[in-house]
Amino acid sequence: MSAPPLGRVASFGRRLPPNLRTVAARLPGSLAPPIEHGTPTPRVAIIGTGFGGIGMACRLRQAGIETFTIYEKADAVGGTWRDNTYPGAACDVPSHLYSLSFAPKTDWTRRFPEQAEILGYLNEVTDRFDLRPQIRFETEVSAATWDEQRAVWRIDLADGTADEAEVLVAATGQLNRPQIPDIDGLDRFEGVTFHSARWNHDHDLTGRDAAVIGIGASAIQFVPEIAQDCRKLTLFQRSSNFVAPKPDGAFSEEARERFRRHPWLQRLYRLSIWVRFDARWLLFRKDSRPARMLRKRFETELSKVVTDDVPAEALLPDYPVGCKRILISNDWYPTLFRPNVQVVTDPVDRVTPHGVVTGGVEHPVDTIIFGTGFASTGFLAPIQVTGRDGRDLHDEWRDGAEAHLGITVAGFPNLFLLYGPNTNLGHNSIVFMLERQIAYALTWIRRMVDDDAATVEVRSAAQADSNARLQRRLERTVCAASCHSWYKTATGKITNNWSGPTIAYWWQTRRPDRADFVTTRQPRRHPVHSGAAGPPE
Numbered sequence: 056m057s058a059p060p061l062g063r064v065a066s067f068g069r070r071l072p073p074n075l076r077t078v079a080a081r082l083p084g085s086l087a088p089p090i091e092h093g094t095p096t097p098r099v100a101i102i103g104t105g106f107g108g109i110g111m112a113c114r115l116r117q118a119g120i121e122t123f124t125i126y127e128k129a130d131a132v133g134g135t136w137r138d139n140t141y142p143g144a145a146c147d148v149p150s151h152l153y154s155l156s157f158a159p160k161t162d163w164t165r166r167f168p169e170q171a172e173i174l175g176y177l178n179e180v181t182d183r184f185d186l187r188p189q190i191r192f193e194t195e196v197s198a199a200t201w202d203e204q205r206a207v208w209r210i211d212l213a214d215g216t217a218d219e220a221e222v223l224v225a226a227t228g229q230l231n232r233p234q235i236p237d238i239d240g241l242d243r244f245e246g247v248t249f250h251s252a253r254w255n256h257d258h259d260l261t262g263r264d265a266a267v268i269g270i271g272a273s274a275i276q277f278v279p280e281i282a283q284d285c286r287k288l289t290l291f292q293r294s295s296n297f298v299a300p301k302p303d304g305a306f307s308e309e310a311r312e313r314f315r316r317h318p319w320l321q322r323l324y325r326l327s328i329w330v331r332f333d334a335r336w337l338l339f340r341k342d343s344r345p346a347r348m349l350r351k352r353f354e355t356e357l358s359k360v361v362t363d364d365v366p367a368e369a370l371l372p373d374y375p376v377g378c379k380r381i382l383i384s385n386d387w388y389p390t391l392f393r394p395n396v397q398v399v400t401d402p403v404d405r406v407t408p409h410g411v412v413t414g415g416v417e418h419p420v421d422t423i424i425f426g427t428g429f430a431s432t433g434f435l436a437p438i439q440v441t442g443r444d445g446r447d448l449h450d451e452w453r454d455g456a457e458a459h460l461g462i463t464v465a466g467f468p469n470l471f472l473l474y475g476p477n478t479n480l481g482h483n484s485i486v487f488m489l490e491r492q493i494a495y496a497l498t499w500i501r502r503m504v505d506d507d508a509a510t511v512e513v514r515s516a517a518q519a520d521s522n523a524r525l526q527r528r529l530e531r532t533v534c535a536a537s538c539h540s541w542y543k544t545a546t547g548k549i550t551n552n553w554s555g556p557t558i559a560y561w562w563q564t565r566r567p568d569r570a571d572f573v574t575t576r577q578p579r580r581h582p583v584h585s586g587a588a589g590p591p592e
């Protein structure tokens with residue numbers, strides 16, 4: 056296999072004088088020149104092969120750090136895009152922005168990518184950077200424990216063995232544990248049930264009477280697909296969604312060829328999408344004028360289509376625009392008006408062996424599909440993470456997860472989180488956020504090498520300050536309005552979303568402030584020259 060390509064900026068950077076090199080290394084998407092061959096580097100254990108884990112490994116390789124291992128509990132890469140194979144699965148962020156800036160794909164077939172093409176892309180990047188030899192598939196991490204004496208993470212695997220590494224990068228995502236509500240009688244249902252993220256492709260829905268419980272971002276994608284096959288489809292919708300048109304379409308051969316021939320054009324196009332999407336942040340400020348105008352527009356358009364079967368409350372949310380994700384689809388509303396589709400807005404009381412009961416009425420069904428989302432606020436669960444002085448991460452987070460800029464946690468040295476607390480967005484690409492977190496972690500790993508540091512840990516005061524500011528800003532966003540959303544804990548603390556435009560996140564993460572961290576320079580007992588995370592010695 057060919058050697059992984061080093062980033063263009065990296066090789067460009069090597070030709071610059073030192074002061075300009077420092078400036079170039081701070082630009083978004085830039086990378087400092089790679090570490091000299093043979094320099095001892097820490098072992099890095101990465102958990103997960105979604106966008107975060109794959110992106111981290113690519114950047115480590117580009118930085119000349121080969122001492123990494125990626126742990127993946129499944130038998131393939133892809134994270135959420137491997138798991139969510141439901142009909143119609145696609146992304147609502149445009150293709151050219153929903154990809155790694157340093158691993159561009161010029162031949163995206165559509166403006167908004169579908170699941171198979173995103174998964175193909177992640178597989179292609181994995182091969183382009185020759186990552187597979189360093190991925191341990193079907194290897195689930197069950198616990199990670201900080202060994203203070205030796206300044207290493209002990210990584211316990213579900214098969215009973217253990218590895219260790221100086222640095223731990225958790226790239227487990229926010230949406231990987233499907234949530235099925237505890238509904239009375241569900242265990243006695245005699246039909247077939249499954250969650251949207253574990254789609255049962257062996258269960259042919261043709262001619263079936265199916266129920267969908269939970270109508271969110273996933274359901275609005277698969278419902279229009281399965282409505283064509285089912286005999287009857289009953290949608291149990293607790294809250295409605297704002298569903299805007301999807302400006303999708305295929306790229307012509309000529310457009311794809313232009314992007315291939317002129318990479319700068321592709322980068323410019325990507326930048327233009329990012330700028331446009333970041334401007335949508337204005338919608339997410341509490342009581343913002345653009346959001347009020349958008350709501351008015353929804354009200355006007357939807358009032359024209361209300362019927363007895365599909366009343367206003369089934370169409371128009373009772374919460375402000377942006378409190379939950381604004382969805383996009385061109386076939387959602389037409390699907391609601393199909394003769395074989397019924398929308399039920401009464402709460403689900405219970406399930407019988409042959410149906411779903413609401414308000415004393417049984418709706419007979421032979422299949423129940425859950426579009427009820429994910430356990431999103433238990434970051435890193437079910438991995439047991441124990442930090443300095445025996446601190447239990449989940450116990451520290453009992454009142455809601457928090458981290459400094461979503462990346463580092465006081466009491467947990469050499470741990471970096473990707474897509475950690477308060478880094479989700481409603482208006483722009485998570486891949487952009489991941490790249491910022493990867494750059495931040497990489498800066499620290501490189502500093503560990505350059506300064507011969509054994510540990511790096513954020514100060515608790517810095518973490519407390521940044522979180523106090525974050526929560527104050529979040530209070531001024533629409534996320535804080537009264538709607539159910541997976542951005543909040545049961546007690547209402549917003550643990551998932553970032554509080555501003557992504558450019559603000561870029562600014563705050565552009566260079567980790569040394570004053571916010573404690574590093575120790577005890578002589579490393581296990582200098583590592585080659586090889587990745589491995590069993591304890």
Ligand code: NAP
Nearest residue numbers: 145146147236269270271272273274293294426427428539
């Ligand atoms: P979701 O958006 O959280 O929707 C879950 C739905 O289930 C909500 O409507 C919720 O109602 C409902 N629900 C939960 N418990 C229920 C219960 N006991 N009874 C009735 N309804 C119940 O979950 P999702 O659709 O899986 O999407 C999750 C996230 O995945 C999205 O927000 C998005 O970030 C990501 N996603 C992204 C894309 C994309 O294109 N980028 C596509 C799909 C998913 P309430 O609102 O009333 O709580």
